[in-house]
Amino acid sequence: MLIWVIGTVFKVTPTSQNRRSSIMSVCGAARCRWIQSRGAVRRILQQNRTVCSHRSGSAEGIREKLQVFPGGSIELQKQQESGIAVLTVNNPARMNAFSGSMMLELEQRVCDLETWTEGKAVIVQGAAGTFCSGSDLNAVRAIANPHDGMKMCEFMQNTLTRLLRLPLISAALVEGRALGGGAELTTACDFRLMTSDAVIQFVHKHMGLVPGWGGAARLVRIVGSQNALKLLSGAKKVDPDFGKQMGLVDEVLHCSSGEGNALSHAERWLGQFIKGPAPVIQAVKKVVVSGRELPLDEALRTERSVFGTVWGGPANLEALALKPKHK
């Protein structure tokens, strides 16, 4: 599945190359590069939409089971002006634990974000001053057999992989507690921001488990295998200082608690990375995703292809006209 998604998102077909050469023959080189790159953008977006409507057959059976465990919601607010979306895990009565229906809703929200062409960033947060306490233990008890457990994990792995691959710069805003699957969710974002009293804890070992939503694989890539082993085998509480020290946490937000206060700090922090037009920010994220996930040759090919989507584009031409000095 993973390889299939990478393949479909980044593939350039021979047919599309033929189409490119015929366009080349009738255009000036710069204009042509621009048209060609618009085509590449359209293709990537269309392929994303294909992924969107694609329902993994192997995860299929679990949807009906997850639907049986309602409660809470996943809220998505897209701020058109700033280009920042806010995704909120909302189940405060259970410390924002994921019910079955919330898992299904998360997939829909990620799907929505995959086609947000004007977007630049997404902040993932929890409602009511705490991040997320993992799976809803009531649902977990009801599907506590290996077959359903693996299906649920596969479903969440696919969704969180898509979240991490969004062409938007993502940040987990951790207030309060991020436990179990909640800790895993933070690793499906590009950055982790913590308020000074927040804690991230991979409590899985205490539950007789290991991470299953892809959190271990991602954690190793973020902090290295030594640190990951310590965090998982010790079920260590990660406070902001410890998190910064091992590279799990990108920024500590020193702000008083209060409705929206941490969020506005997070938006300000993200602001430094999302100045400029959305297509350029999205292109930056795409080359980082390909560099992070693909073998070098393929990553280089993808980088060229993404480069073609911005080279000679409006932002590039405007910058050239201004003769900038980067002092």
Ligand SMILES: CC[C@H](C(=O)O)C(=O)SCCNC(=O)CCNC(=O)[C@H](O)C(C)(C)COP(=O)(O)OP(=O)(O)OC[C@H]1O[C@@H](n2cnc3c(N)ncnc32)[C@H](O)[C@@H]1OP(=O)(O)O
């Ligand atoms: C792959 C992911 C992995 C898996 O499914 O395999 C998991 O995520 S397993 C779940 C890991 N999470 C936990 O084990 C969390 C257990 N809960 C706690 O440790 C505490 O509740 C805590 C620290 C989150 C909050 O403690 P506090 O004293 O501040 O509040 P309460 O304990 O009174 O909690 C309030 C209310 O929320 C309910 N709650 C909290 N977490 C969950 C949860 N994960 N599932 C269901 N319900 C949860 C808690 O039971 C309380 O409800 P109440 O009706 O008031 O008793």
